[in-house]
Amino acid sequence: MAKWAIELGEHDIEFRVRHAIKGQVLADFIAKTYTIDEEDAKNSTQVITSKVENEEWKLYTDGASSSDRSGAGLMLVNPEGKEFTYALRFEFATTNNEAEYEALLAGLRMAKELMILHLRAFVDSQLVVNQIMGTFEARQPTIQLYLTKAKELIESFKSFNIEHICEAKTRRQMH
Known part of the structure; x- marks a missing residue:
């Protein structure tokens, strides 16, 4: 890139980053179509958070x-x-x-x-x-x-x- x-x-073409539009669309889609119970959500969030926090x-x-x-x-x-x-x-x-x-x-x-x-x-x-x-x-x-x-x-x-x-x-x- x-x-x-x-x-x-060289040709005065400017690249502009698109901000979190795609990510927000994906997040909205998942929120509307995917449901899990509260206990599963808590457990998966803890696993993801602890993994990200140490990377x-x-x-x-x-x-x-x-x-x-x-x-x-x-x-x-x-x-x-x-x-x-x-x-x-x-x-x-x-x-x-x-x-x-x-x-x-x-x-x-x-x-x-x-x-x-x-x-x-x-x-x-x-x-x-x-x-x-x-x-x-x-x-x-x-x-x-x-x-x-x-x-x-x-x-x-x-x-x-x-x-x-x-x-x-x-x-x-x-x-």
Whole structure:
């Protein structure tokens, strides 16, 4: 999907995500057509909830900036290994570090919206990883804002780990 987004981006075609319409239709259908007694519903909900609460998702991010455009790629991988790949093109100028933070923030927002509880992020920017972990200090005001927002989003997860991954490995993982 990222490859198509890059190809279509050259022609000013914009991809817009459709929000939870399909999921809501399915939920409405199931609610109208499927009935179970209250005890079965309670038991199945507990099994599903405990399973989801202990599953860790993976997030791979790659932000980039050049003189003519900036963008990011990110991939969420569910516990079963299914990959959800996204490509972002920024309509504003960024530095490489800002693009890396934008990619991370986009991934964190998606994970939060999907109600993921356990997340392990793999980021190709050693600076971003060390700033998130508190090893490095963010000095530029813009980067301080990015760091603050990232930490706010990280608080919404039960567990969060972040690791530096070399750029070549990130690109292999995302393609």
